[in-house]
Amino acid sequence: MNHEQNMRAANFISEKCFETPKIGLILGSGLGVLADDIQNAVKISYSDIPGFPESTVEGHAGQLVLGKLNGVMVAAMQGRFHFYEGYTMDKVTFPVRVMKELGIETLIVTNAAGGINESFEPGDLMLISDHINNTGTNPLIGLNDDNLGVRFPDLSEAYSKRLRLLAKNTAGRIGLSVKEGVYVANTGPSYETPAEIRMLRVMGGDAVGMSTVPEVIVAKHANLEVLGISCISNMAAGILDQPLSHDEVIETTEKVKNSFLQYVKELVVEIHSTTKQ
Template sequence: MNSKHIQEAAEAIKGKISSQPKIGLILGSGLGVLAELIENPKVIAYDEIPHFPTSTVVGHAGEMVIGQLSGKEVIMMKGRFHMYEGYDPQIVTFPVRVMKQLGVESLIVTNAAGGIDESFSAGDLMLITDHLNLTFRNPLIGKNDDALGARFPDMSQAYNRDLQQAALQTAKEEGIELQQGVYVGLLGPSYETPAEIRMLRTFGGSAVGMSTVTEVIVANHAGMKVLGISCISNMAAGILDQPLSHEEVMETTEQVKEKFKTLVLKVLPKM
């Protein structure tokens, strides 16, 4: 993907909307419920946008929704792309580039994740304070386009501290217990073994999933502020001695959707 492709995708979206979104949202498995609350929504299927790939995962709708949410102009991805679907990191992160081209300044990334921290429970929400990119892939590999960002972007505040504080304050005001921790991004699509989870806990990981980290790298490269929220959809392998399934992930995100909605809707005006 190059600057021309980014421009063409952005122009196609601009031609269908009249608003100027400043906040982008990427919704993980089962978390697309927020799209139902957007006022004056304009829905654009991914296959209507030049150079966009297709989402193939259950729980990922595969469409952009643009409109107003909590008084803010937003652009929302209902469904993301993953490297385990066979996509290169540059393709997975292409929508983040397009959002930036459209004028988006802040990005909320959400995901369903397995809990590594044994103090967590399925159904918890976790504020992402940092991440470990153990996909061993980086979307910035290759020739750098200086117009898109610096060759060596700083990742010391990959998740913006001011936005973290806004989320913590909002959770306190709304009576929502908000865990905090480090998200570990793996390639997938197989779930982790108990031995791998013990290793990730030793590394300092709090929750584990198969998305987010490459998107956050590109968002930082592009100069966007990032807020990350994980839904702890299950406890990771070996903790409860039970098999893991995508069905369990979807069931848990359905149960947690009300407090997830409340947290995001209330934090948006503070961004």
């Protein structure tokens, strides 16, 4: 994707939107319900947006929703794209480029993840402090467009310390217990083996999933401030003596949706109040 393609998609969306959003949301498996709480919503199917792929995974509605969440203008992806669906990394991360062109300054990225850290439990929310890119590739491979970002972006603070502190304080204020840890991205779509989970634990991983990292790399390339939240939907392979399934992911995210909804609604207000001009 190039700058012109990004602009074409952003202009298409802007024509349908009554106000410029500054906060973007990427909603992972089972977490798209948050977009249903957006007021005065403008809903645009991914298939209508120039250059957008279509989501093929259960629990991903496949639309961009723009409107007011708790009084704050947001643009929310109700479903994301994954490398394992057969899309190139350019396609997977294209929405992040478009959000940047829309005027987004802060990106909240969410996902459902398997717990590697044995102190975690299904239903926990984990603030992502850092990540390990275990996909074997990078969305920035290829010629660099200097209009989009620098050739060698710094990822020493991929997930904003400022936003993590704000998120911890917000959780404390509403009486919500949150974890913090390192997210590992694999390509999927198969779940990891118990041996792979033991390896990832040694590497320093606390949770594992099949998304987020490519989007965050591109977000940092685009100079966006990022907050990442994982919903621990299940314990990873080998920790509990039971098989893994996507149904379990959806079931767990359904159980925690009320606390997740309240948390993100509070967060957008706090982020808005601390970043508005």
